[in-house]
Amino acid sequence: MWYVYILRSVDFPDQEYTGCTADLKQRLAAHNAGKSAHTAKFAPWNLLWYCAFPDKHKALEFEKYLKSHSGRAFASKRLLRPTPHPDRRAN
Template sequence: MSKYYFVYLLKDIATETHHYTGFTEDLADRLARHNRGQVPHTAPFAPWRIETSIAFTSEEKARAFEQYLKSGSGRAFAAKHL
């Protein structure tokens, strides 16, 4: 059975104006941690919902895509396509 690595984009539920991009191996647990306020960067804007998630079988490719989405051109790509 293949292991998956997820790149995900979150959007805050209250105002839908805050976004967060991250990487995880356990998407459900990671979302729960964001919503419990256990991630300092996202705690002030909880609760969150998953806007987009993409599964990779390669950790290297997943981390590279996460870094791309955090760049200027990656943020523009995500806003337009994801």
């Protein structure tokens, strides 16, 4: 299986990262260990969403879509909870 996933930085909640991998547990650990140049400075990361695909090429196509302008809008509206605002407190 291939996984498309979306991460959100714990310390910088406005930072999100979309990726694709065959080993989701290992990849998340690598992101949190700073082994990815694209995500190292915003670690640690929480896994927000993922989807499994039996076909690598379909997964890569969906990852590419999620990284597009319309794909980011789709993910925000349909896949993810809103980014918590630091000035708002739950009552």
